[in-house]
Each structure stands twice: as structure tokens, then as C-alpha cells.
Amino acid sequence: MRALKGADPEAIGGxxxxxxxxxxxxxxxxxxxxxxGGLVALKVIRAEYAADPGFRARFRREAESARRLRGRFVVPVTAADPDAREPWLATAFVPGPSLAEAVAERGTFPYASARGLGARLAKALTEVHAAGLVHRDVKPGNVLLALDGPRLIDFGIARSLGATALTATDAVIGTPGYLAPEQARMGAGEVGPASDVFSLGCVLAYTTTGRRPFGTGAPLAVMVRTVQEPPDLAGVDGEWRALLERCLAKDPALRPTAAQLAAELGHVADTPGAPGDDAWLPPGLPALIAERSARILDLPEPERTVTAPAPAPGPGPGPGRRRLLTLGAAAGVLAAGGGTAAYQWFSGDGTKTTSGTRGSAVPTVHIGLHGDMSGPDRAFGRAQERGARLAVAAHNARADRTVTLKLRVRDDGGGAARAARVARQFVDDPEVYAVLGPTSDTTATAAVKVYKKSVLPMVTVWAADTVLNAIVDAPIFQLRAPAAMLATPIVHWLTHVRPSERTALIDDRADETTSWNLVKILNDAPPSRGSVSVHTVEADSEDFGTAVAGALAAGAEGLVYCGTSPDRAARCAKAVRAAGFTGGRVLTQPAFGAEFLTAAGAAGEGWVVASSFVDPERVRKASSFVAAYRAVYGQGPVPMGATEAYDALGLVAHALSRIDTPDRVAAHRALRKGTYQGIARAYTFRKGDGAFDHTKGMYLWRAEKGRARYLGPYQEVDKGVL
Structure with missing residues (x-):
């Protein structure tokens, strides 16, 4: 990558x-x-070549053909202007190194890695040839490397964009050293799919030897050797040598087709992230790819703050005629009211969001929803889906929208293996550019490896795993504060609202990691700057009475259950009540919910919950959202997390709206920049490392009369709530 020159324009085609x-x-x-905000590789043709009308016609025809390709290992053309004075086209940008750079910096590939690379490139050429295109310039510089596989660039346009033009007429298109003999002879009529297979053979030979099989030097000398001499395959033996010799046959008829070569080199999974999908990567290459990708993704981008639109009523899953009539009536009442109500319903608070001009056509973009719809966390999954559907409806009701959204829902049933399969299905779906979910730590941990490797943004409002939160250089966005961070509102409660100079910590080893983290933090920063005592309950024990008795013996004035199990938290609450303890009692959101309230019964009364979720009925900006939710899904409380799911979908929608051409990498970049003002709160990413700021996303609730009462952002809660 080099700096722009003084003669380079500032912008081309927008x-x-x-x-x-x-x-x-x-x-x-x-x-x-x-x-x-999306990054592209923009290729500009010199005006002297564009003066030929036939050139422009070929350019237009082949660029349009290339735009239809969507294979896993090809980089598509996303835009083109063949009528410009200097015709140009844009392709999706892959931030990783080229194969040429990788071999130069890290050395040759082992045979097994080269076979895997060849299988993927042969698969790419198979699709190119099936579309009636010929690449004509397969070389190491046109192979870009990503963690989920190589990408072949410049396919289908090499006839117009060849790197070498040796003569003004009968120009040779391609790069000497990787040209097929029929190309080197300038016999353009003979060039076909077999020519690409020859070039791929040259690339694979270079990958394992570090040498071009027909040497280097003057272009004409290299081409003469290509036509007349055998390839230099010194040091290459066995089956690999035999395969390369077949690819490098002088007679095109003796070469395998790309499809035959792909089958011979070995199976390649259709879905990124499948078991063994990364086996082709040689040692050291992942670090180089990550380094190059990070360098590109760190390019500066202006910060923006935008405001979420207020929700428009949108359909739930399969609404019946009565529900549709309800939706229409709700929208009609708001519209008929005119003034502020109708404007806020459809357009937010008046802040107009723009993201560039796309013309009259509004493209459709799909967002995946990955959730538990049938397993133990199905209530969370339903809340997430309903919030997301309302956000989609609100977005699509905007007159100034630049994309139309559609939601694709997949159920993982709450299982880790199934969650990984769902993630692979979304990754393999070229129309999905971001995913909302999953809905638990277990499923998120299983899915994150797939999403991370594929650069498909995953935005979760349910998972609270500390490990997930630590991922700041990948498209993983955990909008919920990690369980350990909820120590902050706990300390606030036991310092400023219900002071406790001696605090007992119930360390539940059933979730050893989370409980240990919370215990450590509270040990280091005890409430009221007092002292703490730790009382352990082993994972295979349900005896909380002994731990509670130890806490009281230590003179505890406040008590914190540090685990994440609602059932075990309820057992702890019952032991606390049986012991007659009436001091401050606190737990975190993972251990709370309807299950805790039901299982604890009267023993749950007075327990305070440190949470990452708001009660939308107590948030002024969420009033339209609450009305929309009830108009669509009926009366009753809005379930916990639906508001945050609405905001998360809005955050994703805004990021996608800022991208002229759908692009997962660009969506990742757009998501990790600036501040998005949702209806629950502001969602901010820190400058520098791009980490998500959770400090304004923590709240306090209290169990009262068998229900949870929202107290507000923890910083604003004082003794007046008692």
C-alpha cells in the first residue's frame, strides 16, 4: 500500500x-x-485504452457478468462505470495479504497446505468458468488470504484489466511466468478455462517451491520458456509433482478441468467454520493475516452520533387477520393524530440519518436472528425476536431509509452443537450481513468461533461471558455488561443505599469462573471500603445453609450471591431467610428472573438485582416502543431484553445504512465506530481500541411482592428507594 500521488483525484464515482x-x-x-464507510479496491483504466468502443463494450459485459458471482472464494465486483472518461470498477476489499506477500514473508507452504489452497482456488475457478468467464491472470498477487480461505480477485475482467500489455495490438493479457502457452503465443482465440488451470499450476508450484516454474527475467524470455521448455519442478516429488505436471501440460486438452482439479485436491466445506475448514493454513500465516487485517481496519473514520428512530408497529411471526387489523388501527391512530406523536412514531425524534446517495432503488438487506426459540431460554429468544421485528418495522417505515431490512430467524434450541450449526448456516448465507444473538453464554461461546473466523458481525444482548467481551479485534459485539462488571452496581448499593462494612460473598462453584471473578473484584474493591468474607458452596452441593451460617458468624451486614444459577440462587435465598438475615442482599442478572422469583417465593423478597436491562415502561424515550409492543403482542409487561434487542437491531441497521454496497467487513467497521443513541441508552465504542463501553449500561432492580421493580441506572439510585 502506498500514499496517493499529487495527480491522483480525491474521489472517483462517489x-x-x-x-x-x-x-x-x-x-x-x-x-x-x-x-x-465500506472499503473497496477501485480499479481505474487509463483513458487511452477506453478510447476503443470495443474495449468499453467488453468491459461492460464482463463486469456485469462478474457482479453475478457470489462464490465463497471469489471477490465480487460491487460497482462499475464503463461510461466514465476513465472507466472504473469496485470490488469488495479483502484486508489480508496476497499469496505473493505471504510466501515472501513467511516462506513456502507445506504440501498439505498447498493442496488445501489449491482446492479452494480450483473451486473458485469452477464457478468463474461456469459463468462463461475466463480469468486470464491467475497469479499469487491476485490471491488474497483470509482466515476463512483464499480469495481470487480480478476474475472475469482480466481481459480488460490485465497487468501486462506488451504491444498496442494483439495485447497479451496476463503476467509472464503465470501465462499459459496459448496466452504467451498471443493466440487470444485459444485462451479458455484450461488457460486458468495452467496458471493455477504455476501458482501452486510457486507456493511450494518459492520459484516461478518458468523462471524470471525479461518478459519475452519467460514467455519463450513457457512455450518451449518443461517447468522447473526441482525438489517436488510424488503425487504433488504428477498433479502439477498435468496442470502445466503444453496441450490444453491434457489438463484437468477446474472442477476435476477441485475434486482431486480434496473436499472443501461449503460452510466457513466447519470442522477442518482451517486445516489449509500453514503455521505463521494466521498471525500475518491478523496483522494485515488490523492495519487496514485501523484506518481512521469520522466519529458519528445518531439517534434511534422511534418504533413503528411491525408484524410478529405469522400474524393473523385480527393482528393485522390491530396493527393498521394502531398506525392509523398515530398518523391521524398528526403532530409530534405520528412524527416520532415513524421518524424518531427528528434527527435525520443519512448515509450517502443510492439512487431511487432501495436495496434489501437481510439480518439474521440467532436465538433459542424452543429450548430452556426460549422466553429470551422470543423477547429478542419481538424486539427485533419491531425495529425492522420501524426502520422500514422511514421515508429516508437507504436499505430495506428483512429478518431471517434460526432456532438453536439452546444447544451448543446446534448453535454452531446455525452460525455456519448464517455465515454461508451471502445475503446476511450481520446476526443478532445468540441468547445464552453457552450458545454464544459455541457460535463465536464461527462468526469470528468469517468476519460476520455477531451482536448479542443476552450473552454476558467475560471471554466474549474481551474480543475487540473481531466482529463480536457483546452489548450486555459481563457478569463480573456487575460488581459496580453491587458496590454502589452496599455503599450508598444499604451500607455494609462487612460483606459476605457466597462463592457458588457451580459456575466457578463467573463466581470467582465476582469474588475477586469485590475482594479488591469491597463495598463501603470495608471487609469481605468468602463462603464457598461446592458445585455438587446444595447446602447453602452452612455457607450462610458462616456469613452470619462473620458479622455480615450485606450478602452477595456470586453464582449464575436462578435455582441455586433461590436455595441461597431460602437459607438466608431461614437464618433470619435482613441485611442487604444482592445478586446479578444471570441468577435472576421469573425462575428465581417462583422458586424463592417469599424468600426472594427484598433481594436487589444488578442488571444490564432496563424496564422500558420506566424509560421516557421508550414509550412509543411500549405502545408498539402492546399493539402487536398484546397487553402485559414488555419482557426483559426486548428493548435492548430493538436497540441492537437499530445499531446494526444504522451501520448497514452507512454502506453503499453490502459488505460484512464494512459492517464490522461501521458498528465499531462512534455512538448510537438507542431508546434504552447510548451505545458507545471507545476511541483507540474500539472496545464497547458498558459503564452506562448497568441498572438496579428489586424483588417486591413477587415481582421485579426497576429502580433505574445504578448511579441514580439512592436511599430514597427504600
Whole structure:
């Protein structure tokens, strides 16, 4: 990557140029950013070549053909202008290194890695050839490497964008050293799919030997050797040598097809993240890919603060005629009311969000919803889905929207293995550009490996795993405060509201990691700057009475249950009540909910909950959301987490709206920048490391009369609530 030159324009076709990626005889390749923030490789053809009407016709035809390709290992053309003075086209940008750079910096690939690389590139060529296209310039510089596989670039347009043009007429398209003999002879009519297979053979030979099979030097000398001499495969033996020799046969008819080669080199999973999918990566390459990707993703981007739209009523799953009539009536009442109510319903609080001009057509973008719809956390899954559907309806009701959203819902049943399969299904769906969910730590931990490797943004409002929260250089967005961070509102309660100079911690080893983290934090920063005592309950024990007795013996004035099990928290609450303890009693959100209230009964009364969720009925900005929820799903309390799911979908929608062409990497970048003002709170990413700021997303609730009463943001809760 090199700096722009003085003669380079600032922008082309609405794309702002950032740097030069390369230059050749026919044009320049730039790194550019769209008005929506997405990165592209922008290829510009010199005007002298564009003066040929036949050139422009071929350019237009082949660029349009290339735009239809959506294979896993090809980089698609996303935009083009064949009628510009200097025709240009944009392709999705892959931030990893090229194969040429990887071999130069980290050395040759082992045979097993080269076979895996070859299988993936052969699969890419199979799709290119099936579309009636010929690449014509397969070389290490046109193979970009990502953790989920290589990407073949410049396919289908090499005829117009070849790196080498040796003569003004009968120009050779391609790169000497990787050209097929029929290309080197300038016999353009003979060039076909077999030519790409020859070039791939040259690439694979280079990958395992570090040498071009027909040497280097003057281009004409290299081409003569390509036509007349056998390839240099010194040091290559066995089946690998035999395979390369077949690919490098002088007679195109003797070469395998790309499809045959793909089958011979070995199976490649259709879904990124499948078991063994990363087996092709040689040692050291993942670190290089991560380094190059991070360098690109750290490019500066202006900070933005936007405001979430107020919700419009949207359909739940399969609404009947009565529900549709209810929706229409609710929208009609608001619209008929005119003024503020109707405007806020459809347009937010008046802050208009723009993301560049897309023309009259509004593209449709799909967002996946990954949740437990049938297992132990199905209530959470339903709350997430309902909040998300309302957000989709609100977004699609906006007259100024730049994308239309659709939701695709998949059920993981609460199981880890099934969650990984659902993640792979979303990753393999080219129309999905972000995923909301999953709905538990167990399923999120299983799915995160798949989403992380594929660069498909995963936004969860339910998972609270500390490990997930630590991932700041990947498209993983945990909007809920980790369980250990909830120590902050606990300390606030036991310091400023119900002071406790001697606090007892019930360390429940049934969830050893979370409980241990919370115990450690409270030990280091005890409430009221007092003292703490720790009382352990082993994972295979249900005897909380002994631990509670120890807490009282230590003179506890406040008590914290540090585990995450609602059932075990209820057992602890019953032991506390049986012991007659009436001091401050606190637990965290993972251990709370309807299950705790039901199981604890009267023993749950007075327990305070440190939570990451709001009660929308107590949040002024959420009033329209509550009305919309009840209009669609009936009366009653809005379930915990639905509001945050609404905001999370809004955050994703805003990020996608800022991207001119749907792009997962660009969505990742857009999500990790600036502040988004939701209806529950502001969602902010820190400058520098891009980490999500959870400090304003923690609240206090209290169990009263068998229900949970929302007290508010923990910083605002004082003794007046008692």
C-alpha cells in the first residue's frame, strides 16, 4: 500500500481514495472508501485504452457478468462505470495479504497446505468458468488470504484489466511466468478455462517451491520458456509433482478441468467454520493475516452520533387477520393524530440519518436472528425476536431509509452443537450481513468461533461471558455488561443505599469462573471500603445453609450471591431467610428472573438485582416502543431484553445504512465506530481500541411482592428507594 500521488483525484464515482494498492500498464488500483464507510479496491483504466468502443463494450459485459458471482472464494465486483472518461470498477476489499506477500514473508507452504489452497482456488475457478468467464491472470498477487480461505480477485475482467500489455495490438493479457502457452503465443482465440488451470499450476508450484516454474527475467524470455521448455519442478516429488505436471501440460486438452482439479485436491466445506475448514493454513500465516487485517481496519473514520428512530408497529411471526387489523388501527391512530406523536412514531425524534446517495432503488438487506426459540431460554429468544421485528418495522417505515431490512430467524434450541450449526448456516448465507444473538453464554461461546473466523458481525444482548467481551479485534459485539462488571452496581448499593462494612460473598462453584471473578473484584474493591468474607458452596452441593451460617458468624451486614444459577440462587435465598438475615442482599442478572422469583417465593423478597436491562415502561424515550409492543403482542409487561434487542437491531441497521454496497467487513467497521443513541441508552465504542463501553449500561432492580421493580441506572439510585 502506498500514499496517493499529487495527480491522483480525491474521489472517483462517489468513493474517497485512501491509498494506492498497485499500478500497471493499463491503470491504477486504489484503496477507497464509500460514502457509507465500506472499503473497496477501485480499479481505474487509463483513458487511452477506453478510447476503443470495443474495449468499453467488453468491459461492460464482463463486469456485469462478474457482479453475478457470489462464490465463497471469489471477490465480487460491487460497482462499475464503463461510461466514465476513465472507466472504473469496485470490488469488495479483502484486508489480508496476497499469496505473493505471504510466501515472501513467511516462506513456502507445506504440501498439505498447498493442496488445501489449491482446492479452494480450483473451486473458485469452477464457478468463474461456469459463468462463461475466463480469468486470464491467475497469479499469487491476485490471491488474497483470509482466515476463512483464499480469495481470487480480478476474475472475469482480466481481459480488460490485465497487468501486462506488451504491444498496442494483439495485447497479451496476463503476467509472464503465470501465462499459459496459448496466452504467451498471443493466440487470444485459444485462451479458455484450461488457460486458468495452467496458471493455477504455476501458482501452486510457486507456493511450494518459492520459484516461478518458468523462471524470471525479461518478459519475452519467460514467455519463450513457457512455450518451449518443461517447468522447473526441482525438489517436488510424488503425487504433488504428477498433479502439477498435468496442470502445466503444453496441450490444453491434457489438463484437468477446474472442477476435476477441485475434486482431486480434496473436499472443501461449503460452510466457513466447519470442522477442518482451517486445516489449509500453514503455521505463521494466521498471525500475518491478523496483522494485515488490523492495519487496514485501523484506518481512521469520522466519529458519528445518531439517534434511534422511534418504533413503528411491525408484524410478529405469522400474524393473523385480527393482528393485522390491530396493527393498521394502531398506525392509523398515530398518523391521524398528526403532530409530534405520528412524527416520532415513524421518524424518531427528528434527527435525520443519512448515509450517502443510492439512487431511487432501495436495496434489501437481510439480518439474521440467532436465538433459542424452543429450548430452556426460549422466553429470551422470543423477547429478542419481538424486539427485533419491531425495529425492522420501524426502520422500514422511514421515508429516508437507504436499505430495506428483512429478518431471517434460526432456532438453536439452546444447544451448543446446534448453535454452531446455525452460525455456519448464517455465515454461508451471502445475503446476511450481520446476526443478532445468540441468547445464552453457552450458545454464544459455541457460535463465536464461527462468526469470528468469517468476519460476520455477531451482536448479542443476552450473552454476558467475560471471554466474549474481551474480543475487540473481531466482529463480536457483546452489548450486555459481563457478569463480573456487575460488581459496580453491587458496590454502589452496599455503599450508598444499604451500607455494609462487612460483606459476605457466597462463592457458588457451580459456575466457578463467573463466581470467582465476582469474588475477586469485590475482594479488591469491597463495598463501603470495608471487609469481605468468602463462603464457598461446592458445585455438587446444595447446602447453602452452612455457607450462610458462616456469613452470619462473620458479622455480615450485606450478602452477595456470586453464582449464575436462578435455582441455586433461590436455595441461597431460602437459607438466608431461614437464618433470619435482613441485611442487604444482592445478586446479578444471570441468577435472576421469573425462575428465581417462583422458586424463592417469599424468600426472594427484598433481594436487589444488578442488571444490564432496563424496564422500558420506566424509560421516557421508550414509550412509543411500549405502545408498539402492546399493539402487536398484546397487553402485559414488555419482557426483559426486548428493548435492548430493538436497540441492537437499530445499531446494526444504522451501520448497514452507512454502506453503499453490502459488505460484512464494512459492517464490522461501521458498528465499531462512534455512538448510537438507542431508546434504552447510548451505545458507545471507545476511541483507540474500539472496545464497547458498558459503564452506562448497568441498572438496579428489586424483588417486591413477587415481582421485579426497576429502580433505574445504578448511579441514580439512592436511599430514597427504600
Amino acid at each position: 468513493y474517497r481514495l485512501l491509498a494506492r494498492l498497485g499500478a500497471g500498464g493499463m491503470g491504477v488500483v486504489y484503496l477507497a472508501r464509500s460514502e457509507g
